[in-house]
Amino acid sequence: MLKFLLDEQLTPNIAVEMARHRPDIPIVSLQSWDGGRLRGVDDPRLLMTARDHDLTLFTYDQHTIAPLLRTWADQGISHAGVVFASRSVFRSNDIGGLSRALGTLWDTERDLDWTDRVIYLRRPPTQGA
Numbered sequence: 001m002l003k004f005l006l007d008e009q010l011t012p013n014i015a016v017e018m019a020r021h022r023p024d025i026p027i028v029s030l031q032s033w034d035g036g037r038l039r040g041v042d043d044p045r046l047l048m049t050a051r052d053h054d055l056t057l058f059t060y061d062q063h064t065i066a067p068l069l070r071t072w073a074d075q076g077i078s079h080a081g082v083v084f085a086s087r088s089v090f091r092s093n094d095i096g097g098l099s100r101a102l103g104t105l106w107d108t109e110r111d112l113d114w115t116d117r118v119i120y121l122r123r124p125p126t127q128g129a
Contacts, residue, residue: 002110004083004102005050006030007059008039010092017099025106028055043068047079056081056114058102058121060092069118081114085121100124 003026006014012029019027030038030046038046043064050057059065062084072079083105090098104124 001026001054002081002106002112002114003027003055004058004106005033005053005055007046007057007061009060010058010085010098011095013095014098014102017095018102021099022103022106025103027102047072047082051078051080054080056083056117058083058085060085060087062086066118073116078116081117083119083121089123090121097123 006012006027006029008030010029012031015027015029015032018025030036038049041049043061047057047065047068057065057080059082065082065084069079069082083102085098090101098121101121101124105119105121
């Protein structure tokens with residue numbers, strides 16, 4: 001089942017907003033998960049720990065995470081999935097938009113195996129469109 005871990009550059013308010021409006025979606029911020037002990041750790045340790053807890057990382061960090069995922073794929077190292085957000089699609093302060101998009105993703109793909117999946121978050125279609 002799809003469970004989200006918000007990278008530390010994302011506001012924990014996304015998890016708070018989702019818990020308020022979509023308590024059925026498992027989501028936690030890096031700042032609050034496990035007492036925040038993983039704040040500031042390097043990307044390999046973060047992804048390994050997320051994998052060990054079956055958490056899919058949600059991040060804007062395409063600069064360092066994407067190359068690491070390519071290296072891991074070449075080496076046969078698995079992860080629990082990564083969802084990238086693009087700043088050209090979602091402003092970092094668009095808590096409502098990010099929450100709705102994560103909710104739509106979870107509604108459609110929560111039961112899939114997220115091992116080694118990598119996707120880019122999209123805006124959900126506008127209702128009534």
